Amino acid sequence: MESKGAESLLDSTIATRIVLAFQTGPAALQARLTAPWQVTATPSGANLMVIFNDVWLNQDAGGRAAPDAVNRYVGFVTPAKHPESGEEASCNFLIFTAHPDGLPGKYRTARPATIRREQEVRSEDLTTTVSERFTLQTPDGGLVDLRLKYVGGVPTHAAGRARVRSAADPSILRIYHVDQLVYVVRDVPKEIDRVQDLRVDVTVPELRDLFDGSERLISLAVSPWYFRQVYGK
């Protein structure tokens, strides 16, 4: 089994992702964290990431297909800081997953949902237009519905590490080593906007305080090529 320092490889994921970064009420996010973790924000002010995942392959540490080998899920994450240690981490507080083997999930925060995804990629020579619809419906009838149309371009290659903890049980720590292509479709502070059409509707009851109409989309990025290895103890 591969290891890095005291950590061992736990699993790996190959997927495509759409990441929406919002600024929303910090008090509502803080209520989802375990003390003494404190909500923070990215330099651009985002404090809530909604991550739409279409997983082509989840593998276990030995390279075998995981029970939830192929999956679709939507994760909700807030950046946070431990006031005493100064540690910064992304705290996962909720996942809606289409796969029953993804429950309760590695962060113990996953719930079942019906998830649909439609994508159309239309290319003519080197110009591409992408339409996406990603919809999840919860058993109580709530909905997260993303509709997006954008003009494609040359993505950037990004490799890095991230510490991700469970908001439900912060002792659950997974260290991500990510290699991905990132295409920024919208970035409000940087005045990047390749969006032709965008609509995000959230009617899930337990997310009402985060999406009360005051939330603001800061950025939207697509990863058409994503690979991560997760290490931990």
Add this chain to the structure above:
Amino acid sequence: MALLNVTRDAKIHVRLRANPAALQRRLPEPWLVTSAAEGPHAGANLVVIFSEVLLRQDAGGGQAPDAVDLSVAFLIPAAHVQTQEPASFIFRILTANPAGVPGRYRNSVRATAKRLRRLAGDGLSTTVTDEMALRSVDGGHVELRLQYRPGVPVRMQWPTTLRSAVDPSLARAYHSDALVDVVWSEPAGIARAWDVQFRVTDPSLRDLFDGTERLISIAAIPWFIREEFAL
């Protein structure tokens, strides 16, 4: 070996059984056409690769001139008569990126390209419709249309040596890492693809696509990374 570039893309591999003599004519001596003896591609002696390049980087990590591309490449698997060394010979590429002409193998031609891919996913099941058509400036036309139901792909890592059929001294070592999903295979009896239409009307390939060629397999490769080294 010196790293030349890194490519991340999505591909579809179409493998066929074509006239061996017509393929052999395209190879320099002392190379011989080969084909897999077993497995899902058994009997295939011609590989047609449709690529959607998401990002090609040079050795320093900068964008390569042909950073994004739509292309189709024609390859012949071969072996050296004396040493049995395996290599794939590229003998024609149609590319939408002008910076890819004449290309690393000196046999790329400029083409217009169209692609339409539709994915419909419901829960854990997915249907993909993929259409890709390239028309080269020298009169070639290559078209693939299919629908398929993806399965759980297999992660594969493999080395390959690529040579140019125009000049076999132009050789590259590829280290590839990919998710491979064989969606149709005659030898393996896999039939998750339907409405398959594959058409090649290219004056320079008439002897290979004369109606006797036979489809052996189709593999969808939604995630692919390749490091290319000089030999």
